[in-house]
């Protein structure tokens with residue numbers, strides 16, 4: 563599915579719940595889609611510390627806890643918030659179009 567402004571759909575917005583992120587693949591990359599306090603956020607799915615899938619982790623407020631070694635990141639910025647994670651996640655601005663959570667894949671950013 564191709565949308566204006568380079569946006570591409572990751573998943574149905576209705577599939578994402580506050581405590582249940584969704585893993586989505588696009589162009590060979592895996593993303594994790596989150597809903598926090600009514601707003602959608604998208605990060606890379608793969609933990610920067612190892613093989614953990616963040617979409618399978620545990621949401622605690624604005625943080626995601628990796629299921630592998632229990633490191634944490636701020637879902638909104640991708641910044642690491644608990645050891646052993648030290649490297650930020652890439653994040654994308656999430657927009658909802660026609661009921662789908664969309665991103666522009668080339669506009670990923672990384673917290674300093």
Ligand code: FES
Nearest residue numbers: 609612628631633
């Ligand atoms: S793989 Fe995520 S904390 Fe180690």
